[in-house]
Amino acid sequence: MKVLVLAERPGAAEELSAGARAMGADEVALVAFGDMEMPPSCADLIYRVTVPEGLSLDNATATVNAIFDHVRPDVVLVEPTRHMRILAGALAFHGGTSAIADVMELDGDVASSMYYGGAAILKRKPGKTAIYLMQPGAFGDSVAASGANQEEPFAWVDPGATVKVLSSEPIEKSGVDLQKADVVVAAGRGFGLESDLDMARALCDKLEAGLGCTRPLAEDMKWLPRETYIGVSGLMLAPKVYVAAGLSGQMQHMVGCDRAGTIFAINKDADAAVFDQCDYGIVGDIQTVLPLLVNEL
Ligand SMILES: Cc1cc2nc3c(=O)[nH]c(=O)nc-3n(C[C@H](O)[C@H](O)[C@H](O)COP(=O)(O)OP(=O)(O)OC[C@H]3O[C@@H](n4cnc5c(N)ncnc54)[C@H](O)[C@@H]3O)c2cc1C
Incomplete structure (x- = not known):
């Protein structure tokens, strides 16, 4: 074949x-x-x-x-x-x-x-x-x-009608390329304030991870770029490690990360769906858990 x-x-x-x-x-x-x-x-x-x-x-x-x-x-x-x-x-x-x-x-x-x-x-x-x-x-x-x-x-073949590039401007990319990252930290609506994302960024620094998010954080709150949300209508990733922080684990999100090697979840609701889909889970408030993790790492 x-x-x-x-x-x-x-x-x-x-x-x-x-x-x-x-x-x-x-x-x-x-x-x-x-x-x-x-x-x-x-x-x-x-x-x-x-x-x-x-x-x-x-x-x-x-x-x-x-x-x-x-x-x-x-x-x-x-x-x-x-x-x-x-x-x-x-x-x-x-x-x-x-x-x-x-x-x-x-x-x-x-x-x-x-x-x-x-x-x-x-x-x-x-x-x-x-x-x-x-x-x-x-x-x-x-x-x-x-x-x-x-x-x-292989010689270029003229396609007839052509799409010309009139000008181009590089998009300023912040942080790690999520498609290539071994470790991804994903933030969800459990992050009540935009400034809370600094806790996720601090964890990313410790883990050399890329920061992604659920769709509402990118589409509704616009706290993170649209191209960083993960899920069925966003990025489909397969990193070695995925840390799902303050997100509920809706199927539309989880299909974008369920090929990760190991999934860790942090959520204050013990019944959150994400705990059925992770390898390791911490029931706790991200406000407490994330600073503790960052300190320990
Ligand atoms: C057609 C369609 C396509 C979609 N595509 C996507 C997609 O590609 N990607 C995507 O992400 N979504 C997508 N969605 C949306 C998806 O269905 C969910 O609504 C979304 O993923 C939920 O985001 P969330 O987990 O951040 O928010 P929520 O579901 O609101 O969950 C927030 C979680 O945070 C927890 N929490 C709150 N405060 C704290 C705290 N202080 N500490 C710890 N935990 C806390 C809560 O217990 C809760 O479980 C799509 C929806 C549709 C209809």
């Missing part, structure tokens, strides 16, 4: 290539954009694509379609970033098939995804060629990525 991997981040490329091996792939080809550095022994073949100056990555549709025609994969695994979603959609059209999004699990070729905000599981089978947009951590880590990383440049 041949698998083609489309990813923007080296970590995701490695995870999807390992997933391809776990699916039984005997050939894994990967598309690398720009000067993206690939982890060693990641895939058999790497097709390097240079996006012309001033063009957006979204314009790589025709190039990715050409790589697809060249490789003729049985399965395409895609990191679900905004750019990759566009490329996957165009590729599905080109290949006369469909792209299956939000895949949490693959059982053979049947893809499971969350439905109705997590109230149901949707199971879908692919069309002619399988194109799956995989959630992070969907493959677990049972198999390692492998391959000689044999690299070949």
Whole structure:
């Protein structure tokens, strides 16, 4: 079986290539954009694509379609970033098939995804060629990525109509990249004041963790950036350690962290749902527990 991997981040490329091996792939080809550095022994073949100056990555549709025609994969695994979603959609059209999004699990070729905000599981089978947009951590880590990383440049194919980048401004990112963090501290509505988040930040400093949150803290209170909330409509993470502090453990949040290695929960309500889903729980007020933890660490 041949698998083609489309990813923007080296970590995701490695995870999807390992997933391809776990699916039984005997050939894994990967598309690398720009000067993206690939982890060693990641895939058999790497097709390097240079996006012309001033063009957006979204314009790589025709190039990715050409790589697809060249490789003729049985399965395409895609990191679900905004750019990759566009490329996957165009590729599905080109290949006369469909792209299956939000895949949490693959059982053979049947893809499971969350439905109705997590109230149901949707199971879908692919069309002619399988194109799956995989959630992070969907493959677990049972198999390692492998391959000689044999690299070949692939010529840019003009997509016709182009999306031009007129200007760009870096977003000021504060703190740790949550997708890459080994440890994540997530704050919920138990943090009554914005200034209470300093307690979570102090814990993050001790644990070298990234600070995330539940949706209300980002969407309603706007205390933390929108891109830091975790859950079905936010980030799906699989860190080694997840500290859920002052959050109730609603399913819409927990699906974003239930692949964490170890989950710790702190909540003053002993009946909070989060205690059914954590490995270790502390029943207590964050106002007391967090400073104590920070002092002890
Ligand atoms: C379609 C849909 C999609 C959604 N997607 C997401 C999503 O992606 N991510 C997400 O997070 N939510 C999402 N939600 C919202 C989700 O359903 C919950 O409402 C939300 O996760 C609850 O956030 P919370 O746990 O911070 O708040 P609450 O549910 O209000 O929980 C606060 C918790 O803090 C505890 N607490 C209070 N004070 C203290 C204290 N001093 N010390 C310790 N504990 C304390 C309380 O006991 C309580 O358990 C979605 C909802 C819908 C309908």
